[in-house]
Amino acid sequence: MGDRSIIKMFKKASFVALALFVSQVSMADSTREVSIGQNSPSLPAAASRIANELGLFEKHNIKAKVVPMDNASVTTMGMISGSLDFATTAPTDVVVSQARGQKVVAVCSVYTGFAGVLVLSKAAAAKTGVSATAPVKDRLKALNGLLIASPSATSTYTFAYKSAAEAAGANIKFVYMSQPAMVAALESGSIQGFIAGSPVYARPIVAGSGVMWINGPKRELGDQYTPINALTLNARRDFAQDNQSLVKNLTAVYADLGKAVEERPAAVKAAILKLYPELDSKTVELIYATESQGFKAKPLTKADMAHEIAFVQKSGMPIQTEKLDPAAMIFP
Missing domain, CATH: 3.40.190.10 (Periplasmic binding protein-like II)
Structure with missing residues (x-):
């Protein structure tokens, strides 16, 4: 093999190595770190942690930090203050926040039905x-x-x-x-x-x-007497507006979780057992049969949020909800 051939092969190999390096750097640069508040230690609220265990955030170039919180009120305040990027709480927290003049929106459904x-x-x-x-x-x-x-x-x-x-x-x-x-x-x-x-x-x-x-x-x-969605992924409207591609990717994460419940039940149960080591497999089977369907979330609708407004009104909570627009509670 002549010198020219060797030089040509060296250049080609160098080019391939450089392209691979650039690709890896690009992927690393495109990975977005986000913080998501979890409003309780319950299984429905653990949707983000389960998705993390299944590698669903990584699949969509997201590095998620799931932060356990005491309750929905604390989680929502953390999101409003900017300490958290997103909060998984009930859509009624969006209703209450907007009634108080805070521009909070629901991005997607995380868990449907009522878990209490x-x-x-x-x-x-x-x-x-x-x-x-x-x-x-x-x-x-x-x-x-x-x-x-x-x-x-x-x-x-x-x-x-x-x-x-x-x-x-x-x-x-x-x-x-x-x-x-x-x-x-x-x-x-x-x-x-x-x-x-x-x-x-x-x-x-x-x-x-x-x-x-x-x-x-x-x-x-x-x-x-119950909400349509037990949990939604919520954010400040300005943050969601400035991070629309991130919002789209996060919505895909929770959609993928719903598919995993249907297509990979063994993997989902294994993730639950890892997150809740105090549970035995028999208890997980019982809970899974009753509640796993809630993770198969559907797109949020104006009718959903109108129902949530009515739900808050029935509670007797002393807030003004009459002027709230259901459509304005969903992003985009």
């Missing part, structure tokens, strides 16, 4: 004199005067059960705390019941100290 399960202590359930299999209206009436824990005053759990109970003629005494604290409070007798998502609600039931009183995921409260 009301659990009573065995002692409190027995004292009501009502069966856990009685008609829902009777079970709601039995909650009158009971001390029930909920994540926050603006939680969809609070809105839903407050409205449904009042319609049945009952007045629940609410107290607010983080979901992980609810189990210990129930066991100590500090509260008589709590409203939580999985896997928190399952713990006292599995332990034999609690009774599932009303099953939110099975729509026992009815559509009238």
Whole structure:
């Protein structure tokens, strides 16, 4: 082989190596770091963490930092203040924020349906004199005067059960705390019941100290008293406007999660077991059968947000919602 051939091959190899290097640098440069607030340790709220475990953010050139928060109110304030780029909270948080003059929008649905399960202590359930299999209206009436824990005053759990109970003629005494604290409070007798998502609600039931009183995921409260979407990915409108390609990619991440639930259930269950090591496979199978469908989120619509506005109005929360535009609550 002559010198010219060697030089030619060297140049070609150098060009290929340079092209590969530039490609790798370009990919690294295009990867976007984002912070996403998670409003609770419940399984529905863990959608972002599950997606991370499955490599779905990486697939869309996103490096996601999922930040656990105490409740939806704290998560929303973190997003509004700029401490977080996005927040996974209920769409009702968008309603409440806009009613207060804060330009917050929902980007996409993360979890559809209603995830809140009301659990009573065995002692409190027995004292009501009502069966856990009685008609829902009777079970709601039995909650009158009971001390029930909920994540926050603006939680969809609070809105839903407050409205449904009042319609049945009952007045629940609410107290607010983080979901992980609810189990210990129930066991100590500090509260008589709590409203939580999985896997928190399952713990006292599995332990034999609690009774599932009303099953939110099975729509026992009815559509009238529950939101269409349990969780949405929310952001400040100005931030979403300035980062439209990022918003598009994030929407694709959660769409991919919905597909994974259908097409790769074993991988999703493995991710759940990794994130919740205290759960056994039997419990995960039970929860998955009941709640995994919620991750198959659909595009947000104006009708969805109109329903969420009406849902907040029914709660009796003292805010002005009459002038809110449902279409203005969705980005873009």
